[in-house]
Each structure stands twice: as structure tokens, then as C-alpha cells.
Amino acid sequence: MIKPAQATDEQAFRDRMDAVFELLCRLSATVDVDYAPLFCPEDRRAIPNGRPIGETVEELPRIGVYDQEVIDQFGGLDAMFDPPPRYTATLDRDKTVIVETEQPWDQVNWRPPTDADFLENAAFADSDERAHHERHDFTDPFASLDTGAIGTDLCVPQDKIGPKFHNEDLELIHVRVDDQRNLRRLDTDTFVRNVVDDDPGDPAAFMMATLEEIPPDANADELMVSTILKDAIPPAFVRLDEPDGENVVTKVSNLDVDAPKVNLLIRLGRIAQAREFSDEELREMAQFLDQLDQLDDVEGIERAIRDRLL
Known part of the structure; x- marks a missing residue:
């Protein structure tokens, strides 16, 4: 240096x-x-x-x-x-x-x-x-989901916030959007974070808004920080039709790879947005991810998806 x-x-x-x-x-x-x-x-x-x-x-x-x-x-x-x-x-x-x-x-x-x-x-x-x-660095993919909708967030504990998110720190959480526009765990109904419906206009303020209104029943030691607030992540990646269903976030989370999974989600989101993927194409992307465990780098996974879907 x-x-x-x-x-x-x-x-x-x-x-x-x-x-x-x-x-x-x-x-x-x-x-x-x-x-x-x-x-x-x-x-x-x-x-x-x-x-x-x-x-x-x-x-x-x-x-x-x-x-x-x-x-x-x-x-x-x-x-x-x-x-x-x-x-x-x-x-x-x-x-x-x-x-x-x-x-x-x-x-x-x-x-x-x-x-x-x-x-x-x-x-x-x-x-x-x-x-x-x-100007448009952050967007909450849950903001377009209605109250009562269910989905999956990919989170880390507060003490793991950093410029990079490591795979070993990630936790896949099945959540629902409650009446107060909070995300709560499906299994225990405990508070996870706030849904950010209105962009405060600043990335730091956006992150703070995810934990701005903590309900009285929340455990401060269990608060989580979402890793998928980049504007590249579309709502279809997080939405679930049923509690035990799967989506792009669950598929990427389950991949047995060393490649940074958050980065892979961002790359896949940009592919989907650039091509304006239909619901059927998004389902095909999720299904195809099941076949990619043998690929150990983001470039290889992205290339395989482009060859298959584009």
C-alpha cells in the first residue's frame, strides 16, 4: 500500500x-x-x-x-x-x-x-x-407486501453489521407483516424489524428506520438487521405463498457454496429487473438454483442462470 x-x-x-x-x-x-x-x-x-x-x-x-x-x-x-x-x-x-x-x-x-x-x-x-x-441505493422488498403477507428475510445480528455480510452470519427468517408494518417470525411471533415503507432518502437513515419503532414486547438482544435492502432485490424474491414454501431467497440461502450469498442475490435481482422477469421466469430461476450447488463462485452461478434463462 x-x-x-x-x-x-x-x-x-x-x-x-x-x-x-x-x-x-x-x-x-x-x-x-x-x-x-x-x-x-x-x-x-x-x-x-x-x-x-x-x-x-x-x-x-x-x-x-x-x-x-x-x-x-x-x-x-x-x-x-x-x-x-x-x-x-x-x-x-x-x-x-x-x-x-x-x-x-x-x-x-x-x-x-x-x-x-x-x-x-x-x-x-x-x-x-x-x-x-x-439516490436509490436502498429499498425494502417487503414495502410492497400487504399486511398479513408472509415471506423470508435474510438477516444478521446487529453486531455483525459491516461492509460485507459473511455467509456464516446469515439467518433465514420466515416472517409475516403485522398490522403495525413490522416483520414478525412466523414460528414465535417475535419482532424482527420494521418494514420501511417510505424511503428517508439517506442510506444510513434507511438502516436506522428498520429498528426505529421497536414494540414493547421486543427483546433488544434478538433484534436483527436485514441484508437484502439493496434496491436490486425485488419483492418477488422474498414473497411466500405458503409458510413452508420456497422462493429465491430461500434457495440462495440453502446453497452449499462459499460464494457470498448476499452478493449473489443482488446479482440475480439485477438480472431479473433488467429483463423484467415474469412470475413464471422467477419461479424457474428459483427452481434452477437447486441444481447449482456444485458451482462455487458467483460468476459461475450467474453465467449458468444467464445461459438457462436469458
């Missing part, structure tokens, strides 16, 4: 950024690295402490180089960044360099190159698409 010294003025800063960026790209391709984080703030945990790298890096750096195998471990580029990163480029040896923001280090805007001999190709993300993701 490189942390260059403070430059004397903005142009000197940009010149230094250009030089360090080129050095990072050339070294990463020459040495054939799997993962090279650059410009990692002190509060980011972007240094792996083991392998697979995608399971031991808790947060991504502002600039980084990734081998394709590591990108697959994270669940693909779509799952790694939301909104999409500002800039991506490909290097020799199947490497991808990613710049997350306009100001990856210090408070000076810097523009990485799109035409350089050490880059195979490079592009900036569409600014409108980034703005759309920033």
Missing part, C-alpha cells in the same frame, strides 16, 4: 498521482499480483489477512488492482461497488484497476488516463448512473 507525501500544489499533486498510478499498473501486471490496494484511508480495512483474498478483505481501497479470480471471489464488479466506481481499466494478465471516486486521495480532483500504453482499455462510469445509484 502506497501513501505519497503531501504535494506542494494541485498540479504537483496531479503529476505525482499520474506517476504513482502508472507505477502501480506496470508493477501489478509485471509481477502478476492477485491484489494491490493503493490509497487506503486509515479507517479502511483493505489489507487481506489470509486467502481467499475476497473473503479476508473487509473493505476495498480507493484505488486497487485486482486479478479476475479475486474479482470473482468478491462476487463481481457489480457486487463490489454501489454506486459503480468512477473509473475502471484493464491491464495485461487479466488485471483490472479500479478508481472508486474523483478524490481517491486528499481533496484534489484527479483524472486517471484513458489512453496510455500500459492500459488495454479504460473508461469512466456514466455520471447519471452513479447519481442514480447514490
